[in-house]
Amino acid sequence: MMHRDNADIRGRLDPPSAASIREVEPLAPLDVIGLTKVYRDPMTLRPFTAVDGLSFTLGRGEIFGLLGPNGAGKTTTIKLILGLGGPTRGSIRLDGRDPRDPAARRRLGYLPENPCFYDHLTATEYLDLTCALFGLDARAGRRVGSALLERLGLTAHARKPLRKYSKGMTQRLGLAQALLNEPTFLVLDEPMSGLDPIGRAEVKQILREERSKGTTILMSSHVLAETESICDRVGIMNGGKLLEVGSVPGLLATGVREWEIAVESLPEQPAATLRAAGHRVESLGTRWLIRVVEGTALQQALSLLTRSEVFIHSVEARRETLEEHFVRALSRGKAVRS
């Protein structure tokens, strides 16, 4: 923050020039610095650190995934970002503003985890209420709301009380109310929760479209495969701490974990030789799969199979998945703490 303060003071002292205008950095949609939240047990007054010294910044038009097991501090972090609680230490800035300032939330959309809305209202009425809370023009808001309900497949249920909605439908309405103000920053707590595969694909498509419009998206998720396919960067949290932050390809081991050689048939002799060399050989009905851990061993295995006149169907490299990396990061975090 210091460099921004200095730039601000310079700006007040010196006449503006083209060079100084170029120096001004655009404000980050989200800037979290040393965020710590300590709760006290109401009975024992014993302190409990839910979030511990979190720092990260989101750029414009980026999808950032916050990953972590239950109780990692993801939802607390999100609540602090939304101003639903105050930090014990550290700071949060939404486009340079404190999130507790209502003006900071004017272009913010939020989908809560397992959303729950006023269930005596219909979807149309709830979107009208949301529109009023954002201070939007009622007619324009109604138009955007109808388009969102159409886009999320809720038009046929728009006049049904929300108490009759399924979990998936409530989740879709949650996304609709989050998008109603055409946000520049979207905070989604478990957006894929309760959705069927088609619903997940639709939500992913909507998120990609929002990103292409320049919307910054912060999402927490347990569905790592979904996160891997959509997020530009992820942060892995556990015990209130941010263990790792980085792009998905950057976080995942760049090296190949193992090679998979698929063959049509495998005679007894080469199979025994491969097993003796420490490779895993599995029969998959009409095909065989040989798993080789190392690159040099791959060359040897391929030479052996060629010599034995075995028809090689395919050779594939298997890299680490986000799920495997996630588990490894958590166990590494636990080991460091112990």
Added chain:
Amino acid sequence: MLVLAIFGAALVVASQVLSPLALGEGKKVVTDFGLAGSSLLATLLAVFLGSSLLHKELDRRTIYAVMAKPIRRAEFLVGKFLGLWTTTGFLLAGMTLMVLAQLTVVHRETPWILLGSLLLTLMELGIVTAFVIFFSSFTTPGLTAFFTISVIVTGSFAEQILYFGGQGESPMAAVLTGAFYWALPHLSTFNVRGMVTHGIAVPPERMAFAVTYALLYMGAVLTVAGAIFERRDFR
């Protein structure tokens, strides 16, 4: 509607049962019973509906999506206050109109001065509702109901508390009861039921004083409630 129906039925039954015993004072009995009953019912509704109002929002987490919008927490509280006051106020007005209708039909007289009592009871109801919102901004529904009823009871006897505090020998007790007297809402200011039952209209200056006092008191209680709620963490 159910409350109105029950009240209407109770009013008719009370009129039939009590009027013959009132030795020609049936009109007064109906007026007194009707106004006291409507005030009590509206107050109880405000306390018991209101004490769980905020708690339900937090418990069901409906508040999260609302508070993430560009509104202040104090605005949310004022909205809850106005909603509850309007609901109970309409009920109170409905019950008072039933009393008027009963008097018009049975006793062939329409004492419009009852509307003065209605206005002041509405103000009293506003103060009670503000206290419900104040306590529910930081405590549980059970404690909210308990604290609000305590305020209603002590607020109805504010003058007596000051009097008995001054009768003792301890100057500390006198100071404390004095502070208590000024802090508590003077709910007896709004009780004009005795006057209107006896056919006396509420003087305009008393009306003006009571309305001003009530509005200022509600404003003060809601300001403190807003400040407390602003600092509350939603977990």
